[in-house]
Each structure stands twice: as C-alpha cells, then as structure tokens.
C-alpha cells in the first residue's frame with residue numbers, strides 16, 4: 001500500500017496550562033514537566049519532520065509559551081522552511097513576547113477564546129483569562145501578525161455565537177474557527193454539561209450562516225461539525241496516518257492528538273525511533289491506515305472512501321474497541337450509544353435563546369490545577 005507524505009506536525013510542547021477548560025481534549029493523565037522533551041530533542045523532531053516533507057508545524061500544548069525555548073524552536077523551524085503556527089491561551093503573554101515571536105519568524109498565532117463576556121469566559125476556563133486574551137489579540141495585530149482565533153462551542157456558550165463572532169471581529173480576527181465540542185478527554189467526562197440541545201444547535205447554525213453572509217470576504221469563518229447530531233461520522237484527521245502526526249510533550253508519536261486515550265494501543269517515541277520509521281512502519285500508524293482494517297458495516301459501505309470509518313478515538317471511547325465503526329454512524333451497531341445520549345440531553349431541560357449568559361454554571365470536572 002502506498003504511504004502518503006504527512007503534511008502537518010502538531011508539536012505538543014507541554015501539557016502545563018494556566019487554563020482548566022472543561023472541554024480540554026488533552027489526556028486525563030497529563031505529562032509532567034520533568035518528562036518533557038529537551039530543546040535539542042524538539043529540534044531533532046523538526047529536522048526529521050522537514051526531511052520527511054512536512055510543511056506545517058503547529059506548536060501547541062497546554063500552553064506552548066510556558067516553554068522558554070519557543071523562540072529557538074520557531075527560528076529553527078523557519079530555517080527549515082516550515083510554516084509555523086502557534087496556538088496559545090494568551091494568558092501571561094506580554095507585548096514584548098509577541099514581538100519576540102514575530103522576530104523569530106512565526107507565521108500565525110491562534111488565540112483561544114471561551115465566551116463574549118468575561119464572567120462566562122472565565123467560568124468556562126476555570127481561570128481569569130478573558131482580559132489577558134483581549135490584550136494579547138491587540139498585541140498580535142500590532143506586531144503585524146495575522147490573528148487566528150478558536151472558540152469551542154457547547155451548551156454554555158453556543159447561544160451566544162453571534163456575539164462571539166462580533167467580538168472576535170472587533171479584536172481583528174482574520175480566521176475564526178467555531179469548533180463544536182468533540183468529546184475526548186475532559187470533554188467526554190463533562191459531556192452531560194456540554195452537549196447543546198438540537199434547538200440550540202439549529203439557532204447557532206442560522207447565526208453562523210447570517211455571519212458568513214455579513215462578513216463574507218472580511219474574515220474566514222470555519223464551522224467544525226457537531227458530530228453527535230450527524231448521521232455519518234466525520235473523516236477524522238483525513239484518515240488515520242494519512243495527513244498529520246502529533247508528538248506529545250514526552251515524545252510519543254500519535255496519529256491524532258486524542259489517540260493516547262486508546263489504552264489498548266502502544267505508541268512509539270522519538271527517543272527510540274525516527275519519525276519516518278514511526279510514520280511508515282510502526283504498528284500504531286499502520287493499524288488503521290487505508291481501508292483494509294475495516295470490518296462490517298464499514299467494509300462494504302459506499303461512505304468508506306469519504307469518512308474512512310470515522311474517528312478511531314471515538315470508537316474506542318464509546319465501545320472499548322478502536323476497530324469498530326464510529327458510533328456516530330447510523331449503520332453502526334453501537335449508534336444507540338450516541339442517539340440515547342443525545343435524546344436524554346434534549347429531554348432534560350428546556351433551552352431558551354434569551355437565557356441569561358451569566359447564569360450559574362454546573363459543577364464540572366476540571367483538569368488538575
């Protein structure tokens with residue numbers, strides 16, 4: 001079978017983070033600082049990635065700016081000709097730090113945001129972060145860098161999607177990802193507080209379409225689909241081991257950021273194997289590459305060329321078996337695991353689009369502080 005060249009590398013520099021977002025997709029068991037790769041090891045990763053033909057690197061975390069060597073890594077990545085994007089919470093960032101990133105050659109910065117009002121945003125993040133973000137956005141624009149933003153949508157903020165878009169536009173956003181929550185890590189733990197109702201979702205989709213028309217060429221708006229409400233699964237990661245790879249803070253190489261949650265699989269580390277070998281030959285990357293691994297109902301399904309059987313992590317988290325069809329699929333024998341949950345969330349309590357945005361939030365489970 002022909003193996004493609006990966007396009008992007010996600011480098012999770014650290015799991016340390018000033019935020020404690022209730023939907024964080026980082027694993028429940030976070031890597032400690034003392035296990036993080038050294039600067040030299042990260043530079044090796046970047047050099048190997050470039051040799052393989054990778055063109056884009058996303059520096060993320062946790063909060064990647066907690067690593068003092070970020071500028072050094074950006075400079076090396078740029079020397080190698082990689083496009084470098086940095087994903088940050090914006091907390092603890094100074095104007096000087098943003099200028100340094102610009103001087104190091106960063107291509108774009110993606111800033112996360114939780115909600116349009118500080119009260120709600122800070123409750124969701126478990127930290128007083130909103131005002132920091134506002135300042136960071138201003139400094140990113142002042143440094144002449146493109147501002148990309150990401151807002152995770154869920155039951156507590158999705159009714160405010162129009163306000164969210166307007167606020168991001170007022171901060172100077174060029175590209176805004178409206179990411180409906182994907183249920184891995186802490187998001188799965190808290191999903192009974194996060195899944196929006198069908199009515200909320202319909203209202204939000206209308207607001208998104210209105211904003212698309214209103215801001216047309218001014219900003220790029222991305223809508224990440226809420227797959228629990230779909231009949232067919234998303235083509236997760238563009239297929240397992242097809243487009244991108246993730247290196248965790250301690251050097252494990254994963255086909256996607258959530259894959260360490262699959263406890264029945266073992267993942268190789270850059271401390272022992274080359275990135276190229278892991279991509280091409282490791283059992284973990286080969287496990288679900290292509291279509292041959294599929295069993296029914298995927299094996300003969302006409303959708304398999306489009307959705308690749310859906311998400312392996314979701315299949316594992318909901319059924320305990322990562323080789324199953326994604327239960328989001330209406331043909332999956334486990335589809336009821338999704339539909340029953342969705343039904344229970346729609347029966348539970350009413351939703352009003354005029355509900356108070358600052359109402360008391362439920363008691364979530366948070367990642368460790």
Ligand code: FES
Nearest residue numbers: 236256311312313
């Ligand atoms: Fe891992 Fe979908 S998140 S395959």
